[in-house]
Amino acid sequence: MNEHPKSGQPVEIEGVVAQGKLxxxxxxxxxxxxxxxxxxxxxxxxxxxxxLIEDGEVADRIGFVTDGFLAMSKTLQDRHRxxxxxxxxxxxxxxxFNGPSGYRIEALSxxxxxxxxxxxxxxxxxxxHEAERLFLLSILDELDAAREWVMVLGSSKVVERxxxxxxxxxxxxxxxxxxTAHAPIQLNLHIHIKRVDIAHLLGxxxxxxxxxxxxxxxxxxxxxxxxYDVELANLERLIEISGNSLEMRxx
Amino acid sequence: MNEHPKSGQPVEIEGVVAQGKLxxxxxxxxxxxxxxxxxxxxxxxxxxxxxLIEDGEVADRIGFVTDGFLAMSKTLQDRHRxxxxxxxxxxxxxxxFNGPSGYRIEALSxxxxxxxxxxxxxxxxxxxHEAERLFLLSILDELDAAREWVMVLGSSKVVERxxxxxxxxxxxxxxxxxxTAHAPIQLNLHIHIKRVDIAHLLGxxxxxxxxxxxxxxxxxxxxxxxxYDVELANLERLIEISGNSLEMRxx
DNA sequence: GTGATTCTTTGATGCCGATCAACGTGCTAC
DNA sequence: GTAGCACGTTGATCGGCATCAAAGAATCAC
Numbered sequence: 058m059n060e061h062p063k064s065g066q067p068v069e070i071e072g073v074v075a076q077g078k079l080x081x082x083x084x085x086x087x088x089x090x091x092x093x094x095x096x097x098x099x100x101x102x103x104x105x106x107x108x109l110i111e112d113g114e115v116a117d118r119i120g121f122v123t124d125g126f127l128a129m130s131k132t133l134q135d136r137h138r139x140x141x142x143x144x145x146x147x148x149x150x151x152x153x154f155n156g157p158s159g160y161r162i163e164a165l166s167x168x169x170x171x172x173x174x175x176x177x178x179x180x181x182x183x184x185x186h187e188a189e190r191l192f193l194l195s196i197l198d199e200l201d202a203a204r205e206w207v208m209v210l211g212s213s214k215v216v217e218r219x220x221x222x223x224x225x226x227x228x229x230x231x232x233x234x235x236x237t238a239h240a241p242i243q244l245n246l247h248i249h250i251k252r253v254d255i256a257h258l259l260g261x262x263x264x265x266x267x268x269x270x271x272x273x274x275x276x277x278x279x280x281x282x283x284x285y286d287v288e289l290a291n292l293e294r295l296i297e298i299s300g301n302s303l304e305m306r307x308x
Numbered sequence: 309m310n311e312h313p314k315s316g317q318p319v320e321i322e323g324v325v326a327q328g329k330l331x332x333x334x335x336x337x338x339x340x341x342x343x344x345x346x347x348x349x350x351x352x353x354x355x356x357x358x359x360l361i362e363d364g365e366v367a368d369r370i371g372f373v374t375d376g377f378l379a380m381s382k383t384l385q386d387r388h389r390x391x392x393x394x395x396x397x398x399x400x401x402x403x404x405f406n407g408p409s410g411y412r413i414e415a416l417s418x419x420x421x422x423x424x425x426x427x428x429x430x431x432x433x434x435x436x437h438e439a440e441r442l443f444l445l446s447i448l449d450e451l452d453a454a455r456e457w458v459m460v461l462g463s464s465k466v467v468e469r470x471x472x473x474x475x476x477x478x479x480x481x482x483x484x485x486x487x488t489a490h491a492p493i494q495l496n497l498h499i500h501i502k503r504v505d506i507a508h509l510l511g512x513x514x515x516x517x518x519x520x521x522x523x524x525x526x527x528x529x530x531x532x533x534x535x536y537d538v539e540l541a542n543l544e545r546l547i548e549i550s551g552n553s554l555e556m557r558x559x
Numbered sequence: 560g561t562g563a564t565t566c567t568t569t570g571a572t573g574c575c576g577a578t579c580a581a582c583g584t585g586c587t588a589c
Numbered sequence: 590g591t592a593g594c595a596c597g598t599t600g601a602t603c604g605g606c607a608t609c610a611a612a613g614a615a616t617c618a619c
Contacts, residue, residue: 131459133551139462141455154441155448160455186437190405193444197406200447203454204392204411208382210461211390211511213607215576252597260462265576267598284597300384464577466606503567516606518568535567535614561619568613575606583598589591 073100073169077147078195079121085187094181097173103127103164105251110151110162118172119151125168126249128258129160140258142206145229149195153179166249208302210260215269218259220299223279227289244289245282252284273298324351324420328398329446330372336438345432348424354378354415356502361402361413369423370402376419377500379509380411391509393457396480400446404430417500459553461511466520469510471550474530478540495540496533503535524549 068075068083075083075098083091103109103125110116112131127144141160144150146168152158153175182188209221227244248255256266270287273279278295280288289295296303319326319334326334326349334342354360354376361367363382378395392411395401397419403409404426433439460472478495499506507517521538524530529546531539540546547554 129455131553133553135551137463137551139459139553141458141462154444155452159452183441186440189437189440189444190434193405193440193447196444196447196451200451200454201406201410203451203458204380207392207454207457207461208390210458211392212388213511213575251595260464262577263597264578264599268576271598300386300388302382302384302390464605502565513607514567515569515608519606522568562617563619564615564617566613566615568611570609570611572608573606574608575604577604578602579600580602581598581600584596585594586596587592587594589593 068095070095070098070171071100073102073123073171075121075171076123077121078149078191079123079147079171082182082188082191085191086181086185090181090185090188094173094178097177098171099173100169100171102167102169104167105164107164108161109164109170110158112161113157113159115157116151117175119149119153119175119178120170120172121149122146123169123171126165127168127170128163128165128254130163130257131160138257139260140254142203143258148199151175153182153192165251165254168249205303212300212302215259215261215265216272216298217300218261219255219266219269219273220278220295221303222255222259223273223287223289224292224295224299224303227292244292246287246289248285248287319346321346321349321422322351324353324374324422326372326422327374328372329400329442330374330398330422333433333439333442336442337432337436341432341436341439345424345429348428349422350424351420351422353418353420355418356415358415359412360415360421361409363412364408364410366408367402368426370400370404370426370429371421371423373397373399373401374420374422377416378419378421379414379416379505381414381508382411389508390511391505393454394509399450402426404433404443416502416505419500456554463551463553466510466512466516467523467549468551469512470506470517470520470524471529471546472554473506473510474524474538474540475543475546475550475554478543495543497538497540499536499538 068080083094086094101109101120109120109127110118122144124146127150129141129144129150130138131141132138143165144162150162182192209218212218212221223246226248227246230244230246252263252266256263259266261269270279270281273295274281276294276298278289278291278298280290282288319331334345337345352360352371360371360378373395375397378401380392380395380401381389382392383389394416395413401413433443460469463469463472474497477499478497481495481497503514503517507514510517521530521532524546525532527545527549529540529542529549531541533539
């Protein structure tokens with residue numbers, strides 16, 4: 058029995074566990090809608106370079122990231138590739154209640170998503186006032202994140218932007234460590250993303266990004282263990298370099 | 309009689325006429341909620357430099373711009389001022405259903421807003437499914453706009469960013485000219501915003517911005533009549549310079 | 560009108576970062 | 590092992606832009 062677990066219990070589909078926003082959404086759904094929605098979900102694993110939704114395509118599916126990093130990206134005629142934003146665990150993608158996507162959704166790391174038919178998702182959410190409200194709140198969060206990112210891109214220098222990114226990534230990591238009592242003084246940050254992708258996210262080139270990384274290391278703000286493993290040795294200095302533009306909320 | 313005009317008719321409060329999103333919102337409200345909400349509105353006129361909501365303040369009011377330009381801005385300790393985004397006629401501001409604002413809302417031009425107590429606004433909207441849905445859709449629009457702006461800020465060069473901004477501004481102007489049958493070939497764009505503010509919006513300095521303006525003029529893309537009046541002489545070239553990153557939808 | 564104030568533009572200089580090129584490093588295949 | 594490949598780093602050059610400084614241009618007070 059117990060085909061569809063009760064509210065509050067972790068939801069697992071094909072070996073992939075729903076958490077964060079998706080779990081909260083399922084939690085507030087009344088039992089009947091919840092039962093209706095559960096079988097619609099499907100898990101997909103991805104690897105770097107995979108394209109989940111093509112630029113310009115009318116997305117017929119929405120999804121939640123359960124693990125790994127996706128990006129909204131766009132490459133212009135002049136072959137310049139921009140990464141508009143990261144999509145990190147718990148985030149949603151796919152333009153529910155909205156028109157076609159102007160951006161490609163692509164994978165920057167290994168990971169997994171849970172996806173659902175877009176129209177069915179919308180229809181079910183729309184039948185629960187609570188769920189639709191929760192959905193609205195998560196869009197408001199996305200909006201805040203996007204604006205914060207506008208702020209970051211406004212800082213002219215690459216080191217500043219990189220410092221901001223590292224802080225944001227550490228916040229994400231911290232967010233998922235809800236078990237921990239206090240923030241650790243020294244943060245070992247595992248970066249799952251290639252240098253090129255970080256560069257395109259920060260609006261710079263891999264070369265300049267590399268220099269920025271090593272500049273941060275020279276000032277003692279970070280220590281580069283491997284290109285994918287960085288130790289935030291001096292968080293205060295890092296914040297200072299970033300320009301103090303970020304709210305240090307823990308959510 | 310007819311204290312509260314019927315749906316579909318323009319709403320006017322203290323000489324200021326509601327249009328765009330606010331009007332649509334009022335239109336979908338059932339008559340009782342509409343009557344309840346109408347007396348809550350209050351018009352405020354603003355001039356450049358006026359601060360409507362202070363950075364960090366818990367906004368107790370929301371508002372819709374009916375005329376002129378506002379900005380979300382933030383100035384860091386190092387006195388650097390960033391403008392995160394423009395708030396143009398029909399746009400909302402003030403974080404309904406959300407926490408304190410991390411940004412200042414300030415006026416960049418003369419204009420007017422209609423404002424309403426935030427909690428009362430939320431309460432009334434929440435009682436109408438249609439209205440809450442409409443609200444959600446307008447937040448989704450804001451999200452798109454924010455992401456588009458991330459895209460623009462990603463282009464390294466100032467001329468490109470300026471070209472994009474001019475296109476966006478012309479779109480706004482076109483949006484309000486719903487009476488006109490077709491887009492005019494040659495667009496006379498009145499810019500209500502000071503150079504410093506545009507500069508801070510584009511993440512550059514007034515000096516560099518000035519040079520960018522004149523560079524656009526040299527290439528024939530625009531003609532500068534006065535600093536506040538620009539003629540988009542060659543829209544195609546302007547789009548080309550902008551990097552084609554913008555969707556040319558008319559809404 | 561005149562002067563004060565505010566905004567825009569122009570000029571000169573030095574730094575940051577884009578770009579091209581080459582080299583280093585780690586991984587996979589075999 | 591070695592070759593090949595993908596990714597990261599380093600070096601050198603050059604253009605764009607921030608910055609400082611100062612000069613037009615427009616507006617307002619009076």
